[in-house]
Structures are given as C-alpha cells and as structure tokens.
Amino acid sequence: MYRRTLVQSFKLALGGILFVVRNERNMKVHLVFGAAAVSLCLFLRVAPIEFIFIVFSIALVLIAETANTAFELLLDFVHGDRYHPDVKLLKDIVAGGVFIASANAFVIGIIVFMPRLLHLAASVCHL
Numbered sequence: 036m037y038r039r040t041l042v043q044s045f046k047l048a049l050g051g052i053l054f055v056v057r058n059e060r061n062m063k064v065h066l067v068f069g070a071a072a073v074s075l076c077l078f079l080r081v082a083p084i085e086f087i088f089i090v091f092s093i094a095l096v097l098i099a100e101t102a103n104t105a106f107e108l109l110l111d112f113v114h115g116d117r118y119h120p121d122v123k124l125l126k127d128i129v130a131g132g133v134f135i136a137s138a139n140a141f142v143i144g145i146i147v148f149m150p151r152l153l154h155l156a157a158s159v160c161h162l
C-alpha cells in the first residue's frame with residue numbers, strides 16, 4: 036500500500052470508468068441517452084431544478100451500471116464462467132438495480148420533456 040495523491044486517485048477512478056465504457060455495451064447506450072437528455076435540456080431551456088433532476092437521474096444510472104459491471108466481474112473472477120444458480124440470482128439482482136435507475140430516469144424524462152415537446156409540436160402544427 037502507498038499513499039496516493041488526490042490526482043492519482045482521480046486518474047485511477049477515471050481508468051475504471053473508461054474500462055466500463057469500453058467494455059460494456061449498456062454503458063455506451065446509457066451515455067448516448069444521457070447526452071441526448073442533456074442536449075434536450077439545453078434545447079428546451081428547462082428550469083434549473085428540472086436540469087438538476089435530469090443530471091441526478093443520469094448519474095444514478097451510470098453509477099448503477101458501474102457497480103453492476105464491477106459485481107459481474109467479481110463474480111466471474113471468484114466463480115469462473117461455470118453456470119451456477121446463485122451467480123445467476125446475484126447478477127440478476129444487480130441488473131435489477133440498473134433497471135430501477137433506468138426506469139426512474141425514464142419517468143423523470145417523461146415528466147420534464149413531455150409537456151414541452153407536446154407544446155412545441157402544437158405550436159409547429161399551428162404555424
């Protein structure tokens with residue numbers, strides 16, 4: 036063990052995140068949806084509190100996916116790739132966490148964007 040500076044710790048954490056982005060297809064999907072949601076926030080000029088909710092929802096999904104990946108790797112490391120019902124249950128439970136975070140982000144996205152998009156569509160139709 037050695038003492039790390041804050042910058043070194045940050046670099047190691049960033050390396051962990053990059054690993055997940057490179058190796059997990061779902062993480063790439065979450066990032067694309069996250070970037071789309073932030074762009075939509077800017078385009079629709081949502082209120083600051085709504086923007087905060089969107090950013091928190093995105094962060095929650097990314098954190099859940101990162102934890103899911105770490106847990107899957109840990110299980111594979113400990114148990115190998117042999118089938119085991121307990122491994123299945125544990126992997127399904129952490130995947131459930133990602134699902135909850137994603138469903139939360141979806142609902143918040145609907146609540147924030149839907150009224151504005153409908154309003155935008157209505158004003159375009161009346162042109």
Ligand SMILES: Nc1ncnc2c1ncn2[C@@H]1O[C@H](COP(=O)(O)OP(=O)(O)OP(=O)(O)O)[C@@H](O)[C@H]1O
Nearest residue numbers: 061103107115116117118119120122123126127130
């Ligand atoms: N060793 C195993 N024994 C039993 N079932 C497994 C095992 N490994 C994976 N599974 C099953 O396959 C599913 C996908 O696991 P995998 O490790 O392939 O994750 P993945 O392809 O990255 O999927 P995701 O990240 O979307 O959950 C698990 O949720 C589990 O149901």
